[in-house]
Amino acid sequence: MSYVMMDQGLPSSCYKEEASNYELSVRIIQAQNIHGTDIVTKPDCYVCLWLPTSLQEKKKTKTLWNCKNPVWNETFNFRIHSQIKNILELSLHDADTGTEDDHLYTVCYDLGNVTLDNPVLETFPFNKESGEELQVEFTMLPISEPKKTVTTNGVLVCPEMAALEVQIEKAKVEKCKDKTELVLTVKGSYEDSHRTMFIPNITTGSSSKETFEFHYSRDSAAELTASLNKVYPVVDVTFSNEDDHLNLTTVPLNVISPDTETNVQLPAMENKPLEMQLKLNECPEKLDVRLGFNLCDQEKAFLVKRQKVVAAALKKVLQLQNDLVGEEIPVVAVMATGGGARAMSSLYSHLCGLQKMGLLDCVTYMAGASGSTWTMSKLYGDPDWSQKEMSESINDAKKYITKKKTSTFSVERLKYYRQELHQTSKEGQKPSFTDLWGLMLESMFDNGRNESKLSDQKAALENGQNPLPIYLAINVKHGNISTLDFKEWCEFTPYEVGLTKYGASIRTEDFGSEFYMGRLMKRHPEPRICYLQGLWGNVFSLNLVDTWYLTTQLDTFWEHWMKHRIKDIDNEDIRRRREEAHTKTHLFTPSSTFSSILTGLLTNRPIDGEQQNFLRGFHLHKDYHQHSQFRTWKDTHLDIFPNKLTPLADNLCLVDAGYFINASFPPLLKPERKVDIILSFDYTLDTPLQALEQTCTYCEAQGICFPKVSLSEEERKKQKECYVFVDDDNPTAPIVLHFPLVNDTFRKYKEPGVLRAQEEMSEGNIDVTSFFSPYLLTNFTYSESDFDRLMKFTQYNLQNSSNLILDAMRTAVEKRKNRNLLNKMYQNKTQTKS
Known part of the structure; x- marks a missing residue:
């Protein structure tokens, strides 16, 4: 671990650390002996992947219908930050038609167990008695880019912030026939999304430039999504149908160079593209949180x-x-x-x-x-x-x-x-x-x-x-x-x-x-x-749980309630490889519907x-x-x-x-x-x-x-x-x-x-x-x-x-x-x- 001198603007008890970014590949190979919740039919399985330190949205495999031993062999890529605790959550679901899908299991896996250039094959046991398990392969590769610095106090980490400026010139777009809304989204950013409207039969002047800004972590795998949606008037209420996109454009933000303007064209009304200028601006390094x-x-x-x-x-x-x-x-x-x-x-x-x-x-x-x-x-x-x-x-x-x-x-x-x-x-x-x-x-x-x-x-x-x-x-x-x-x-x-x-x-x-x-x-x-x-x-x-604890001083019933839901599933091989700082691999088994309702009433x-x-x-x-x-x-x-x-x-x-x-x-x-x-x-x-x-x-x-x-x-x-x-x-x-x-x-x-x-x-x-x-x-x-x-x-x-x-x-x-x-x-x- 390398350290650099702390800026004078930073509090004395936090410091800077050098950090790198890695490319993580997660290959969901197969699951075995999955029983699901349906008594008559075999389960319809899919796996969700959630890594909030990289992407806010979950990724998902295809659903394999009527199969207790599904084989996906699908690979998903994530951008990983070296100084952050990265915990990947893999959840197995049984798809249902007409009702909410059944959540079967979730595995929380510390990616610190994966070393560079050394693929790791893990088998996660869901139920040893019935032989239910999930097989996943992890590969970590370095990204060839300069090292960056992060601010930390040893518990919290603040990576470099990026400020994306998006400028749109409405005047260059011909008048549209329908009222149309432009939605700009950067998931995980402070702003999340911005919206602006194109109104039919309204002549725009030269001052029709609009500028929007997004703040996000520069080291994340953030993407700018731009979509044009038709807007329909219903009585006196106006709404846009997110599924009725005229056009959709996605731009990975890690390809945009600082201080250089990037032009993006979004196909728009009457075949006239909508031009957007993207620019990364510097953010103040000094934190307002001590x-x-x-x-x-x-x-x-x-x-x-x-x-x-x-x-x-x-x-x-x-x-x-x-x-x-x-x-x-x-x-x-x-x-x-x-x-x-x-x-x-x-x-x-x-x-x-x-x-x-x-x-x-x-x-x-x-x-x-x-x-x-x-x-x-x-x-x-x-x-x-x-x-x-x-x-x-x-x-x-x-x-x-x-x-x-x-x-x-x-x-x-x-x-x-x-x-x-x-x-x-x-x-x-x-x-x-x-x-x-x-x-x-x-x-x-x-x-x-x-x-x-x-x-x-x-x-x-x-x-x-x-x-x-x-x-x-x-x-x-x-x-x-x-x-x-x-x-x-x-x-x-x-x-x-x-x-x-x-x-x-x-x-x-x-x-x-x-x-x-x-x-x-x-x-x-x-x-x-x-x-x-x-x-x-x-x-x-x-x-009700607070009341129970304050009046009886007994919390053993609640501990018993929780014990069957979370357990350590590391095998001996993982325990040998895991350093002291690495988090154990945990299996979370969701409660039954009745238990969930009761828990909600109590808490x-x-x-x-x-x-x-x-x-x-x-x-x-x-x-x-x-x-x-x-x-x-x-x-x-x-x-x-x-x-x-x-x-x-x-x-x-x-x-x-x-x-x-x-x-x-x-x-x-x-x-x-x-x-x-x-x-x-x-x-x-x-x-x-x-x-x-x-x-x-x-x-x-x-x-x-x-x-x-x-x-x-x-x-x-x-x-x-x-x-x-x-x-x-x-x-x-x-x-x-x-x-x-x-x-x-x-x-x-x-x-x-x-x-x-x-x-x-x-x-x-x-x-x-x-x-x-x-x-x-x-x-x-x-x-x-x-x-x-x-x-x-x-x-x-x-x-x-x-x-x-x-x-x-x-x-x-x-x-x-x-x-x-x-x-x-x-x-x-x-x-x-x-």
Whole structure:
């Protein structure tokens, strides 16, 4: 592998690699002992080939009718990119007349198993018992052309982009008799297609030139297809019949030389050819998507400023003799779970408690999921919120929590929602229930229309005066794939929106805009904060599988459901040839019709939304699965199928992170953030330790540093107000102080160390466990007394554990100092040797 110097315009954590293109030939030879689905007749077999890294469209063999041992001996050619993970999908089908064809099997084969100039003959066993199999031959040949460079971060690859300019001169075409539409198509390009109309009996002038542009990967086997279609008027509706082509022309784009004009003639009306001029233009090399797993420059600059605030606060609360400097300053983070209005209210209270204890300025990060993000997004509308008395914010929240919500569903508000969603549609977004839910939240918990946006919150970080907020969501599949089978962490900050697993981020201002191959192609207005609140805290887009997992913590039934569908079919010969980076050959057996229907019912999210996919146009690096950062955050079987991962998806489907784990730990566990202490505020009612235990299990499986959560039966029965978890064997794991909603000593004490009088005992009787609790997830309106008691209760629990928090901070400072001392000794030793 050869590397070249990185351009200065590229982020520091991505680099350039040299790449070659190869010619791949795939010969579908034969299949044997295919039984099909018909009981009476033999199967009518054909094979489909799909290689999305080369062509968007599938290729297909001819159908061999009534034959259980079909022999095709057909060859298909593909253009292969050397630095991209190329997975060829071969699917066997049984053709049916009058009904949908039956999908029998699909084989996913890593083309990294094929070496240059060395034909490989593979036999893929579908069913060893019945002897069903498919025989295919692969041949890879080099293409004699100069090597090119690609931009990569080791997980994602961005090949060179090409911009095809197509110019048409309508004036040179004689008047047509029929209304005719010209359709220009480049499959897999950003634009996909352009259309223009030729109108009969209309004289065109000299200014009738039209220019169209297509953006696509220069290394792909893209083709320009130009077709003229007759257009028929029906009543007042005009449509074109795609099958009624007057003429059709296809031009392979890899034969067009850059900076030279190519003329193409399309036979047109009255035997007068339509002339098209094709030209390749240069595309800007600088990407608008940041590729890299490191922190962005803005966050790094914020940390320098915040360190000064944290150092001063720690010196005061810990009564230190000397100032903390540099690496001696520990990173403290707040982690807040979801829980609807309960989480929203309780986070206000906990932040107020930290402020009263002088600890709020010790916090560097604050991560939230679901309902807690409603509090965060409201607070950060004020650039100096943490420097003011939190009691003002609590009084403001109380006003909205206790007011009736009937006006949210009034006719006037419904009209307003409709107008707003119509406007978002005009701005290029795709309105959904998630957007409607965000508007409802704005009506319930805000004072009128809130024009602020997430990027506006940068003002609250300008001088390091507040902790950095991180809002968490997960990207899931919109179709019949459960959250257990596919989820990807997506974090939002005022600086960036990023998908952790891929090391790809965009500016927060650009969220919702259209990207292709890392370039910003079409800018849309940044969504107002209410739409993001609806996305982060959409308590209604839960599917049945999510519900099962969250209520039972058992996902074995779903694993069993999936196991019979996907299996490794590599034989010993393939295993010997396959390098570590090559993906195993997998056989996918489609479910029965009944199973497919049931799966759809279990996984369907009828009221979620879709967002623009800023990874569109990227590909997975040939060694992506071996990248340490990718491996850390991959956690589903779909991660081994690059054709099913997000770069190939049309849209993102972002939902409430609580549908997997109702916590916001992941952003705080990125090693680049170096978090030492996590104050974990858990706002669930009936399962106060579940999210913590799920996080521990998740981190253990992923190799992420997190303390072990091990509780005895006695500890589970007698729940505490605060749990402290420390991993003495792993000094890089953060100290976690977990605060569940547990009403223990508050029943007897109104303040730490101050017993209640007999007449005050009722104030301590707060129901946070039963089905009749006033703080249930579906309740968005509290009485004033219920709100006030929740504030007192949560602040008491925090203050009653102040000694545990201070002890953890002292431990973190000591660890930091020792680590800093060891680093200095090591540096001095190294310099002495030099």
